[in-house]
Amino acid sequence: MFSDRVDLAANLQRCCVLREEGIDVPIVPGIKPITRKYQLNAIPRNFFVDMPDELVRMIQKAKTDEAVVEAGIEWCIYQSVELKKAGVPCIHYYTMSDSAVVRRVAEKVV
Incomplete structure (x- = not known):
């Protein structure tokens, strides 16, 4: 699970090194859409990921649940x-x- 494609790119670079050593497993990025403010704290705590500052600002700026x-x-x-643009x-x-x-x-993505 990740919240920022830049973090994913860094992880993929590390995986390229592993592939050179013969480890060849599929890498499937996973995204959890944020739908509640409390998730800004719960997701990083439970999944050991960072929330991008821009995402945090967008969610904190929201005045209603909708x-x-x-x-x-x-x-x-x-x-x-x-x-998708990155392949x-x-x-x-x-x-x-x-x-x-x-x-x-x-x-919207398809």
Whole structure:
């Protein structure tokens, strides 16, 4: 799981070294759309990932629950589009029982 495609790129560089040593497993980036403010703390604590400052600002700026969801979707779409441009063959989305949010992202990314 990651929140920033730049972090993913750094991890992929490290994986290239492992591939040179014969480790050849698929790498599938996973994105969890942020839909609640508390996730800014819960996700890093539980999954050992960092939240990009820009994403944090977008979510904190949201005044309503609906605005948080919209900001999370916007960020997820942006990250997904950039990953596709970079040649990532597929993206895994963590729905956490909220498939409607991921459906909205997928409609914009496909």
